[in-house]
Amino acid sequence: MDYQNALQQYIAATNTHDFNEVKRFIHENAIYWFSDQSCNSIQEIQHYFENAWDVIKEEIYSATNIIWLTTGQSSASCTYQFQYEGYLNGKFVRGHGRATNVFVKNEQGHWKVIHEHLSSPSEDTI
Numbered sequence: 001m002d003y004q005n006a007l008q009q010y011i012a013a014t015n016t017h018d019f020n021e022v023k024r025f026i027h028e029n030a031i032y033w034f035s036d037q038s039c040n041s042i043q044e045i046q047h048y049f050e051n052a053w054d055v056i057k058e059e060i061y062s063a064t065n066i067i068w069l070t071t072g073q074s075s076a077s078c079t080y081q082f083q084y085e086g087y088l089n090g091k092f093v094r095g096h097g098r099a100t101n102v103f104v105k106n107e108q109g110h111w112k113v114i115h116e117h118l119s120s121p122s123e124d125t126i
Helices: 005-016 019-023 043-056
Strands: 027-035 056-071 075-088 090-106 109-117
Touching: 005 019, 005 056, 005 075, 005 090, 005 109, 019 043, 027 043, 043 056
Parallel strands: 027 109
Antiparallel strands: 056 075, 075 090, 090 109
16 A cells, blocks of 8 residues: 555544544654644544544535645655544534645555644635
8 A cells, every 4th residue: 555545544534433543544643733732642632533523413525626736665754634524513514724744654564644733724825
């Protein structure tokens, strides 16, 4: 599997709403930065994901305008615009933002997210 497929499979795993699926694509030393919180361990990342799935029911997450900034034998980084939609308190909602993901290839040859940064967009970005 290459880094591009790893991103697509990571997004598909996110849409299962099962952190055990998502965790397969996250490096053990990953650091995630969200607009409202930083997560410095797998446990913190899991808590953040599960809380988000609890708040936005039936959430569907997607990525567009993916730009691979760096690619190499053992690391790759990309930016993209993310979209989400689902139900908040029974009402349909949707939103979007900006993302940066950094992947590294582990010793077993699997691409893993070692850093993710999600943020709200400025008004003129989308």
